[in-house]
Amino acid sequence: MKTMVAAVVLKFLGAGILVLQRKDSRMQEELTAYAPGSALQIRAWDGGPVLCLAKSASGAWTAGSLSRPLGSEVVEVVFKSPRSAILALLGLQSVSAAFLENRVTVRGDLMVTLPLVRAVNLAEAHLFPRWWTKPIGTLPPRRLTLMGTWFGALAQLFSPQERSP
Amino acid sequence: MKIPPYFEFTSPPRLLAGEGALDHLPYELKALGCQKPLLLRDPGLSVTTLPSLLDRILEEGQIVPAAVFTDLPADAPMSRVMAVAASYRASGCDGLVAVGGGSVLDTAKAAMLVISSGATSFAGVEGFHAFHGAVIPFVLIPTTAGTGSEATTVSVVSHDEKNIKMELVTPRMLPQTAILDPRCTVSLPPKITAATGIDALTHSLEALTGKQANPLSRVHALAAxxxxxxxxxxxxxxxxxxAARQAMALAAYLAGVSFSNSMVGAVHSLGHGLGAVCHLPHGITMELLLLPVLRHNRPAIEADLKDLAALWSPDLPESERPDFLDSLASFLEAVRKYAKLPATLSEAGVTREQLPAVVERAWMDGSLLTNPVELSKADLLELLEGAF
Structure with missing residues (x-):
């Protein structure tokens, strides 16, 4: 059950990030930190479902559920336990808080991790109602409505571009 | 005292502290099962009597280093780390001992991970809490009183080609034993003594006031x-x-334990940026930014400032205690005067044109996440302008 919930939420999170990447300059700015060929992976737990955000040589981003092998261009964030993953992925605890409380591990270059944290934080601010989330700091203001982001994410999920990198 | 809903605390290593502590190094190595260590020695120590003291102690203790490695530049690049690991393997060593400043200890910690993991490239050990497995016997002996590297779960090394610093963070990186002996720091020149001392103060103040502070990190920070x-x-x-040298070494150690368990904040984000762009020594960047950042953070740290005022003026009633930030300003001013440190970024040789690049570097720094006040790029620039 936890695996299914995590897989669905990760898929939706990936779609939300791609929607915001097109519509929100803040998301664009965070994602410009990554060179073409980079892959950002969020894994629910060791061996658990994964979201792989990949930047192609042309600079286009895709979101998929197949991971890439770790290497110099890949940063992978892994939650230490299913409980921590579910808390963060369902927005009950922000990803920033998960980082602050050492609930995650990072494999790869730590110097490019912060833009990913901010990007996920921004996506969570758009995907979850304010009364639901318990951020450790203030959530960034929305530039798309909750409904707008959800519709965009659903459309993204069913679009032909949504594929595994 | 606020207790976070969840926190982790890594206990510091076994500590040998006091004059003569260094003499117990052979005993400690044998207790760890190490007879043929690789000795990593700060090249800067060659002008001191410490190498001959260390040689005598090891000889008396019948420990013969299988190799001695001194070719260690400041902020050693990954290639040096891999060279240390190669030397360890080629010489058949069974443990690692490092003696030196923060940069040498950080190199040793990264090399220890590479050796322990059997990694053939740096990519195999990069990350945050990503290392698993057993480690080799490992002893650290600091010769400065600032970074507290002997007590932290962090190592910073530089990238050979990209001219950037890379961080490794894992509790597995702590040595089994750390040795603080005042004979190791007594010959430090005033500038380095002051800058490293301010570094330790900054570690503890940022650890105390940051978002990730917990009751245990707090106790260590206040003591530091x-x-x-x-x-x-x-x-x-x-x-x-x-005695004062030993107290400062202990302060750096305690500050290291503290920030290693609760992170630092925006002073370090900006300091790392200044180091990367303007090549300023880390301690100097701390000295220049500590006060402006704490003043900016003030609305979120009032309760801590009251505790700190009591700590620094314990004999005065609460109503007569000076504001902590005013006391800190006077303290920093005195340290600057004794050690002839710069008082502004411009005095330190930074140009206004460099500031936007510093902001961009700081914006990528993970320490921003734990600063008690959220900062925008405009805030970061304003802080730098204020210190200019």
């Missing part, structure tokens, strides 16, 4: 802040005072 306040001016006025 008290020791720096009581002893930094003393060692600047009387560099040969071994």
């Amino acid at each position: 802040i008290e020791l720096v306040h009581a002893h930094l001016e003393t060692v600047l006025l009387n560099p040969g005072d071994k």
Whole structure:
């Protein structure tokens, strides 16, 4: 059950990030930190479902559920336990808080991790109602409505571009 | 005292502290099962008597290093780390001992991970809490009193080609034993004594006031802040005072334990940026930014400032205690005077044109996440302008 919930939420999170990447300059700015060929992976737990955000040589981003092998261009964030993953992925605890409380591990270059944290934080601010989330700091203001982001994410999920990198 | 809903605390290593502690190095190595260590020695120590003291102690203890490695530049690149690991393997060593400043200890920690993991490239050990497995016997002996590297779960090394610093963070990186002996720091020149002392103070103040502070990191931070306040001016006025030297070494250790378990904040984000763009020594960047950042953070840290005022003025009633930030300003001013440190970024040689690049570097720094106040790029620039 936890695996299914995590897989669905990760898929939706990936779609939300791609929607915001097109519509929100803040998301664009965070994602410009990554060179073409980079892959950002969020894994629910060791061996658990994964979201792989990949930047192609042309600079286009895709979101998929197949991971890439770790290497110099890949940063992978892994939650230490299913409980921590579910808390963060369902927005009950922000990803920033998960980082602050050492609930995650990072494999790869730590110097490019912060833009990913901010990007996920921004996506969570758009995907979850304010009364639901318990951020450790203030959530960034929305530039798309909750409904707008959800519709965009659903459309993204069913679009032909949504594929595994 | 606020207790976070969840926190992790990594206990510091076994500590040998006091004059003569270094003499127990052979015993400690044998206890760890190490007979043929690789000795990593700071090249800067060659002008001191410490290498001959260390040689004598090892000889008396019948420990013969299988190799000695001194080719260690400041902020050693990954290639040096891999060279240390190669030397360890080629010489058949069974443990690692590092003696030196923060940069040498950080190199040793990264090399220890590479050796322990059997990694053939740096990519195999990069990350945050990503290392698993057993580690080799490992002893660290600091010769400065600032970074507290001997007590932290962090190592910073530089990238060979990209000219950037890379961080490794894992609790597995702590040594089994750390040795603080005042004979190791007594010959430090005033500028380095002051800058490293301010670094330790910054570690503890940022650890105390940051978002990730927890009751245990707090206890260590407060102890460090008290020791720096009581002893930094003393060692600047009387560099040969071994008791004060030892107190400063302990302060750096305690500050290391503290920030290693609760992270640092925006002083370090900006400091790392200044180091990367303007090549300023880390301690100097801390000295220049500590006060402006704490003033900016003030609305979120009032309760801590009251505790700190009590710590630094314990004999005064609450109503008569000076504001902590005012006391800190006077303290920093005195340290600057004794050690002839710059008071502004411009005095330190930074140009206004460099500031936007510093902001961009700081914006990528993970320490921003734990600063008690959220900062935008405009805030970061304003802080730099204020310190200019």
